[in-house]
Amino acid sequence: MQRSLADSRVKFRHLQCFLAVAQFGGVQKAAESLSITQPAVSKTVAELEAILGVKLFERGRHGAVTTREGQLFMPHASACVSALRQGVDLLARAEGAASATLEIGVLPTVASALVPPVLKMFAAQWPRVIVRLATGANSELLERLKAGSIEFAVGRLADPERMVGLSFEQLFNEPLIAVVRAGHPLAASAGLPAALLEGFTVVVPPFGTLIRQSADSLLAAWGVPPLSAFVEMLSVSTGRALALENDAVWFVPRSAVEYELAHGMLVRLPLPFAGTGEPVGLIRRSDTQPSPVGFALIDALRTVARQRMAATAVAAAPAKTQKRRRKPFEAIPRNVFKDRARK
Incomplete structure (x- = not known):
């Protein structure tokens, strides 16, 4: 099939269904996430496979696994969906009539301390944004990120094979x-x-x-x-x-x-x-750029992370300073002070 003809026939719903099935590894969960029926998901994916002329999934008893062609197509489908969302976000901010939507992932063990100050700072710049926050194990967040269901994640540096196609920017250490x-x-x-x-x-x-x-x-x-x-x-x-x-x-x-x-x-x-301390950082896809809303939240994350690191350093400094000051004082013989008093 000619590329121009295929391009014109691929619709947003095709990409949505493809990415959802790839993320959840099956039609049922993909249908639930998209709030449509299983037959509708299966039909849409079949249409996309017919348009592209390749098989995107191997279907079996254990669900749907992306083929080699599906793996090659996934980052481009995700980039397309991400680019469309960025455009919608820009219009939402310019018009002020509709809220932009930002989907991110955060480890549950750091969310309670990190999310409140970050969202407080973020809301001052983007007051009309719907933030959809997903929490889960680090491996789950990485899979969601690769599938394009979240824009970025706050997680931990994983094994090299799990980090393929992803970048990691350390924010702070977490003991x-x-x-x-x-x-x-x-x-x-x-x-x-x-x-x-x-x-x-x-x-x-x-x-x-x-x-x-x-x-x-x-x-x-x-x-x-x-x-x-x-x-x-x-x-x-x-x-x-x-x-x-x-x-x-x-x-x-x-x-x-x-x-x-x-x-x-x-x-x-x-x-x-x-x-x-285990490093906690910002994890992003290497082949896409965050939306303007995403960049704003990332800036807030970086600022709050710097504040946390500075507060930790200040909290630890007094004890060290006191310890350093005590040693030379205690090393002075007591008779020195008596001699000074006589003078």
Whole structure:
């Protein structure tokens, strides 16, 4: 088929259905996300395959998997949809009659601390924008980003094979800590032997996530033997409830519990070994550019991230400064002051 003829026959609905099936790996979930029927999705994808003259999906018992041709076509379909959305956003801001829409993804463990100040700053510049915020595991956000269902994500740097076609810009480091409720038996334990962990529910991030690796490292450094029972999850609200109501020991990124720590609801366990901070950053597709609305939100993200890093540095500085100043003072013999007093 001639390219010009194919170009004229490919419609926006074709691209929408193609990207939805590619993202969700099946017709049913794609239909639900688009609020249309399964037969309509199947028919639209079949039309697109007929127009292009290639097979875009291998269909089987486990859903729909993109073919080599589908993988080649996906970034261009996504770029086309993204470009159209950018144009709509520009008109929405110029006319002031319609709201622009921005779809982004954020890790649930950093969303509660990061999203409120970012959206507050963003709304001052773009007051008429619908922000659709998707939260999920890092791997899920990367798949959504590649499929074009979100414009960018705030997540963690993944393995190289998962980052193909994506760029990562570090915003800040996020340490993993262990927290319990205020008044918890472990909170007042001096030295905190690993054996004291027995008898309490342990809540850790899901297996396969980067922060789970940090949790395992902390437990190993603490001398805790392999756990025979624990709870795996990313839900911040459920983790908070387990810590407050069930006396659970919760391994969680610090930003997820900043409010609870500041208000004394949760306290940080004095572990004998501190975990290293995991980088959290802005993840974007390499083959597309954010919309004007997206750029504005990215600028707000960068500003808030710089403020967080500066606040962390200021909070840590007094203790170090005090320590540096104390040493030379204490090193002065007491008789020196007595001699000065006599003079």
